[in-house]
Amino acid sequence: MKVYISNYLSKSISILSYPKFEVEKEIYLEEDIYPHHICVDEEKNLMYIPSSSNGILYILDLISNEIVESISIGGNLSQISLCNGELFISNEDSNSIYILDQKTLNPVGIIGVDEMPHGFDFNNIENKLYVPCVNSIICIDTLSKCIDRKKEIGFKAWHIKIDCKKSEIYTSTLDGKIVILDESKMKIIKVLEGFLLPVQVCFSYKDNKVYVADLGYKNISILDYDTGELLGCINIDGNPQGLEITKDEKLLIVSDTQKNAIKIYDTSNDELVKEIKVGKEPTTILCV
Incomplete structure (x- = not known):
């Protein structure tokens, strides 16, 4: 599996390895190409x-x-x-x-x-x-x-x-x-x-949770999958926008457009595992 990141302001694509989440390649695009999705x-x-x-x-x-x-x-x-x-x-x-x-x-x-x-x-x-x-x-x-x-x-x-x-x-x-x-x-x-500016949503069926990236409150809301009740929040200390979960549902991947970073969280305890610097304003995350 590879993880692809679109970096809007630096006009580039970051490709990360899995499961190490190291930057394998940074592709810089032409001057007029602003990759959002x-x-x-x-x-x-x-x-x-x-x-x-x-x-x-x-x-x-x-x-x-x-x-x-x-x-x-x-x-x-x-x-x-x-x-x-x-x-x-x-x-x-x-x-x-x-x-x-x-x-x-x-x-x-x-x-x-x-x-x-x-x-x-x-x-x-x-x-x-x-x-x-x-x-x-x-x-x-x-x-x-x-x-x-x-x-x-x-x-x-x-x-x-x-x-x-x-x-x-x-x-x-x-x-x-x-x-x-x-x-x-x-x-x-x-x-x-209870949200301010919710963006992306993803599911961890394994842990019975729904994750919502809230750009307004700068956090990830964690909801109970069955009831929709708020279980807690992950403070991103930045601007969360892109949100993706790995196929085994063990890791949550968040793009932080303020810190120009990708942040990896363990879905079992919602703790930060790793932070990777990428291009400016990373938006979309693809796990393929």
Whole structure:
């Protein structure tokens, strides 16, 4: 497994080894490439980087460390993911999801959604893509490329994470709340409060915990998986933004945009294991 980090302000990609979490490689990108979100195809050794500054999608060869191709999409590009040989990219300016064929980079389709689709998450088993927008969550069928259903939630949805175990959707909002929906019915189950600016969410099923990165309070909230009650907080002493958990669920990885570091925590006791300096303003974390 490798850990990939996008460093927004230093315009670079850090690649960390696992399980030692040492910096194996630092790839510096071209002047106009500001990497916020990324996705990786390990088989092809390619990384896909949408640049929000100029609306261009860049393809980085992870062997040569060179940009091998680029395509102009336009607008404020945000999140990107691979699904069934297609690239899905959210565009906040045009309020849409762009779909490209991975091999040819030809357009497959454009799906109009509601205002400001920043992030999204896939249910690959059901072939569904869930997109948080201002005031709504939209479910897209990735096979038909059509909107399957939509739920207005009354909050400014921002980031989203699917809980595959319970078939629930956790949505962080700019209103300082986490909205939990039933995935099949798109019905609000619970609204969790007490946050200031929640960003990413991840689950430790092994330890029965939910982690929420709160950029406003500069900590990681630890919630009981069954009840949603607050169990405690991890004080980051910085600005937590990216959040990821290793596949064995033993380690929590946090990007600190203030200290320009990646911080590793043991999920059994939530104590700091290691801190690694990377580029400026690390945002997205990928464990592949």
